């Protein structure tokens with residue numbers, strides 16, 4: 001369990017308010033952090049002035065260098081949200097990205113985040129799957145991402161909660177308030193798990209839009225990323241007409257990303273193909289019309305977090321994630337403005353790197 005302190009256990013004489021407002025990763029308000037010294041401790045810690053949660057020193061001190069980017073998994077139960085994050089952590093830690101990207105590393109910012117990242121990576125490596133997620137307001141997994149090619153450095157705040165929170169707007173408001181602060185809404189949809197994909201997708205989107213408005217957020221300020229999960233179960237649906245999607249999945253992102261030039265362009269082409277698939281194959285016209293009318297932009301990606309269908313809750317063969325980094329790269333792409341990207345390129349040019 002995370003360690004938190006109530007204000008009464010602080011030595012009030014050492015209270016000081018620091019810095020200008022920043023996004024609190026726990027209550028998600030723009031707040032000032034206080035540097036306080038818990039009674040009997042030698043070192044001071046940072047706490048949010050609103051919710052009193054202890055916030056990692058690395059988050060507060062380096063806030064300007066590593067702006068927070070909210071990655072929120074939205075989707076029905078059993079559609080692959082928790083396994084997606086687990087497989088992403090596995091990919092970041094176990095695969096060869098750091099060999100291929102010279103400046104790349106990720107770093108959990110507190111004990112909770114470290115446990116989540118390494119715990120999930122170990123679980124999948126051993127063939128097990130993460131437990132289903134309880135319905136509660138989740139705590140973020142905070143990961144610093146440095147040196148991802150073509151993207152500015154940032155702190156990724158991963159939020160995951162029980163899928164039942166996305167079945168009704170009232171539940172979303174109560175348990176998934178983090179969606180309000182996301183610049184990019186990520187909908188994870190497993191087509192094989194939907195009896196009627198047209199109706200299911202529209203219901204999810206409708207619930208999200210109503211809940212977001214209730215929370216005081218506005219979809220027109222958000223980009224939408226639609227992620228089709230469990231792609232390993234879509235082989236039949238992709239036969240013939242959509243064979244290029246199968247080829248894209250088989251090639252896998254990690255090998256492809258060793259040479260990141262042009263990767264975003266490829267992601268854009270696949271997004272266009274998935275848009276065509278959504279309209280022509282799934283006939284989800286109402287979903288498309290509602291998404292286009294409500295959000296700043298809409299992009300698609302497709303993943304298989306595991307690469308195969310698990311047998312009795314375990315992986316029968318080793319995990320082979322497919323295109324697992326694409327949704328994260330989309331969120332990063334959409335979360336930074338043109339001027340932030342320009343500044344990043346200029347800084348890299350100054351220190352002699354050329355991405």
Ligand SMILES: Nc1nc2c(ncn2[C@@H]2O[C@H](COP(=O)(O)OP(=O)(O)O)[C@@H](O)[C@H]2O)c(=O)[nH]1
Nearest residue numbers: 077078079080081082083230304305306308309
């Ligand atoms: N075939 C296949 N099954 C998956 C994949 N990812 C998840 N699953 C299955 O879907 C179940 C639910 O996933 P989970 O991430 O817990 O769903 P959540 O409720 O949305 O968090 C898992 O227990 C797996 O059996 C995948 O990439 N391929």
Ligand SMILES: [Mg+2]
Nearest residue numbers: 081082132133
């Ligand atoms: Mg879950």
Ligand SMILES: [Zn+2]
Nearest residue numbers: 024027048051
């Ligand atoms: Zn707070």
